[in-house]
Amino acid sequence: xxxxxxxxxxxxxxxxxxxxxxxxxxxxxxxxxxxxxxxxxxxxxxxxxxxxxxxxxxxxxxxxxxxxxxxxxxxxxxxxxxxxxxxxxxxxxxxxxxxxxxxxxxxxxxxxxxxxxxxxxxxxxxxxxxxxxxxxxxxxxxxxxxxxxxxxxxxxxxxxxxxxxxxxxxxxxxxxxxxxxxxxxxxxxxxxxxxxxxxxxxxxxxxxxxxxxxxxxxxxxxxxxxxxxxxxxxxxxxxxxxxxxxxxxxxxxxxxxxxxxxxxxxxxxxxxxxxxxxxxxxxxxxxxxxxxxx
Ligand SMILES: *[C@@H]1O[C@H](CO)[C@@H](O)[C@H](O)[C@H]1NC(C)=O
Ligand SMILES: *[C@@H]1O[C@H](CO)[C@@H](O)[C@H](O)[C@H]1NC(C)=O
Ligand SMILES: *[C@@H]1O[C@H](CO)[C@@H](O)[C@H](O)[C@H]1NC(C)=O
Numbered sequence: 574x575x576x577x578x579x580x581x582x583x584x585x586x587x588x589x590x591x592x593x594x595x596x597x598x599x600x601x602x603x604x605x606x607x608x609x610x611x612x613x614x615x616x617x618x619x620x621x622x623x624x625x626x627x628x629x630x631x632x633x634x635x636x637x638x639x640x641x642x643x644x645x646x647x648x649x650x651x652x653x654x655x656x657x658x659x660x661x662x663x664x665x666x667x668x669x670x671x672x673x674x675x676x677x678x679x680x681x682x683x684x685x686x687x688x689x690x691x692x693x694x695x696x697x698x699x700x701x702x703x704x705x706x707x708x709x710x711x712x713x714x715x716x717x718x719x720x721x722x723x724x725x726x727x728x729x730x731x732x733x734x735x736x737x738x739x740x741x742x743x744x745x746x747x748x749x750x751x752x753x754x755x756x757x758x759x760x761x762x763x764x765x766x767x768x769x770x771x772x773x774x775x776x777x778x779x780x781x782x783x784x785x786x787x788x789x790x791x792x793x794x795x796x797x798x799x800x801x802x803x804x805x806x807x808x809x810x811x812x813x814x815x816x817x818x819x820x821x822x823x824x825x826x827x828x829x830x831x832x833x834x835x836x837x838x839x840x841x842x843x844x845x846x847x848x849x850x851x852x853x854x855x856x857x858x859x860x861x862x863x864x865x866x867x
Contacts, residue, residue: 601633601790608634609760613782624782625651625658625761632760635792638666640810641723641820642794644757647715648678649786650687655680655712657765657776660785662718664755670697672750674720674727674739678711679768680783687711688845691729693739695750701859703737704846705839715788722794723820724751724811726827735828735836736843742864754797754806761785794820 601621607614613631615622623631644664651658658680665673673694678687686706693701709716719730727750729737741749761783765776776783795810795818797803812821819825828836840847848854849862 599790601787604637604790604792605633605635605757608632608758619788621787622784623759623761623787624784625763626781626783627778630760630762632758632762635757637796638754638756638799639664639792639794640751640754640797640806641818642792643719643721643820644794645717645719645789645791646759646787647717647789648711649713649715650678650711651680651761651783651785652712654683654777654780655687655783656682656769656774657763658761658783659764659768660759660761662759664720664722664757665694666750666753666755668697668753670753672696672753672755673699674722674729674750674755676718676720676729679764681769682774689731689736691737693727693750695748700848701739702846702848703844705736705843706845707731708843715786717789721820721825722755723825724749725825728828734839735832736839738828738836739861740827742861745860745864747860747864752807753803757792759787 600618601616609632610629613624613626613629614633621633623633625631646662648660648662650660660678660680661675663673663675663677665671671694673692675690675692675694677690677692679690681687688704688706690702690704692699692703707716716732717730719728719733721728721730725741727739728735741751743749763776765774766772795806797806797810801809810818812818849859852858
């Protein structure tokens with residue numbers, strides 16, 4: 574590479590990294606606040622733990638709302654008997670036409686595998702569940718769970734391996750979630766009416782408290798002041814000729830070839846349920862399933 578092209582690359586990467594409005598932090602207390610059952614939290618400046626017992630679950634939310642970017646947290650799920658419990662990590666906007674991108678970790682009896690359920694709500698409508706098991710035991714170590722969101726796709730990632738893509742198919746008349754700022758949330762609660770083996774296995778409270786552990790919070794996204802209208806935030810958070818945001822770069826507009834292969838592997842080896850192929854539930858295949866490449 575010549576000196577001249579080196580310099581150009583350097584200048585471009587600096588301009589992307591310092592885009593106005595983008596936040597990038599890792600401390601829980603800078604980014605988030607407990608919103609449910611403060612007395613069910615412990616936090617030592619790095620490790621955060623939330624517990625569920627027969628009195629309460631717990632939850633936290635981001636202090637800001639965001640449009641586009643990537644949010645990641647490392648989670649170590651409830652060890653041992655976690656049957657009946659659900660731990661969720663998700664982004665959501667507010668109101669009756671809200672959008673939402675969900676990771677829900679469904680606990681199990683000791684030694685049996687967790688299920689990861691993902692869902693996407695667009696304009697208040699969900700019913701887009703997918704379920705998979707993981708290629709590791711998520712209770713033994715911390716693993717990173719991320720949501721990447723831009724105007725082209727929403728990607729769910731586990732240790733940077735894509736497990737789900739929801740593509741923008743607006744050109745086919747299918748609504749895509751892109752105009753509402755979203756908060757980042759997590760919670761743990763009792764869902765023994767449905768979560769484990771279809772609700773047959775109930776929470777065994779003698780094994781409480783059920784503890785989910787977190788660290789390594791990362792939000793690299795465009796913060797949206799609540800005083801600014803959604804449309805104005807969408808404009809602020811989109812790239813222009815003068816300011817380029819990394820989430821609008823072609824490299825994150827679609828999966829790389831390597832990532833596509835990873836996703837195919839996950840779907841072939843680990844997926845146990847996909848709403849797209851549930852003919853008993855949907856007599857007509859949902860529109861986006863007919864067009865999704867994945
Ligand atoms: C945000 O932080 C991550 C991890 O430290 C880093 O890889 C990324 O380049 C940062 N992004 C920006 C826009 O500064
Ligand atoms: C729990 O384990 C059983 C038996 O291996 C499995 O069928 C089920 O999918 C697992 N997960 C949940 C959430 O029930
Ligand atoms: C919660 O569980 C503990 C231990 O099993 C028990 O002693 C207590 O009575 C329970 N409390 C409620 C409100 O159910």
